Amino acid sequence: MPVVGFLNGAAPELYTKFLREFRRGLNEMGFVEGQNVVVEYRWAENRYERLPELAAELVRRQVTVIAATSTPAALAAKATSTKIPIVFTTASDPVALGWVASLAHPAGNMTGATQLNMELGPKRLELMRQLLPDAASIALVVNPNNPRVAEVQTRDAQEATRSLGLQLQILQASTADEFDKIAAGLSRRSVGLVIAGGDSFFLSESATLAAITLRHAVPTVFLGREFTAAGGLIGYGGSVADSYHLAGIYTGRILTGEKPGEMPVYRSSKVEMFINLKTAKALGITIPPELVIAADEVFE
DSSP states (O other), X not given: OOEEEXXXXXXXXXXXXXXXXXXXXXXXXXOOBTTTBEXXXXXXXXXXXXXXXXXXXXXXXXXXXXXXXXXXXXXHHHHHOSSSOEEEEESSOTTTTTSOSOSSOOOSSEEEEEOTTSTTHHHHHHHHHHHOTTOSEEEEEEOTTSHHHHHHXXXXXXXXXXXXXXXXXXXXXXXXXXXXXXXXHHTTSOOEEEEOSSOHHHHHTHHHHHHHHHHTTOOEEEOSHHHHHTTOSEEEEEOHHHHHHHHHHHHHHHHTTOOGGGSOOEEOOOEEEEEEHHHHHHHTOOOOHHHHHHOSEEEO
């Protein structure tokens, strides 16, 4: 049986939904885990420094293809092998990162799916401005362990806040405890918090981060249904589940003999918005009616 290496920077117990979508994509291409394909999983448990060795383990295992389902994981996989096909999911620009020659013609050993999350960072800042029109500043939290992504997020946020006439605070967190300290400090000031998208730590800890912002009464915009369902104010971003489904399909296509360099990078255009009206009420925030109408789901 062919062997697929699955590499991710987060923890498996928080990725159940995304793994289900990845397997669904594999199934659509005729591959069922345990029946005609083996999947070797490697999880960094939010310790990104472990990713190079985990990627090397998969190479030594002689996997047929590596599904690197986060930007740090894909960076580690690319640095480890230029021959084994790599399917990535990312919210970053794979051309700018040097992974592919172009979206239409990757040309190397990498292809995959991109999410509309990095591009939507400025929109999250605009949403926070709508929710807190009297606020003089907005805080953006980034993960310092993901520096290449954090640099782009910071630059885009600085440009966006200048156009909005706001001051921007850049804060860093790579653990739930660090995030808790940030939220505790912000709760004493009238500042909205935006969590940068496109990082596997933030994504895997969505529910925990939401609970922290709710406990400290900090209005926060992030992405995803899980964040909002757990008490976060607004989730807005590209569909991560959609990109995992596509990664499963692409992995299956490579298993059938297609070459990654000839498979165009898929740009997922699906955008979702979730709103927690109960949290808005507790924070004394009025959600504009047009946002409520546009939301994919509203929690009351």
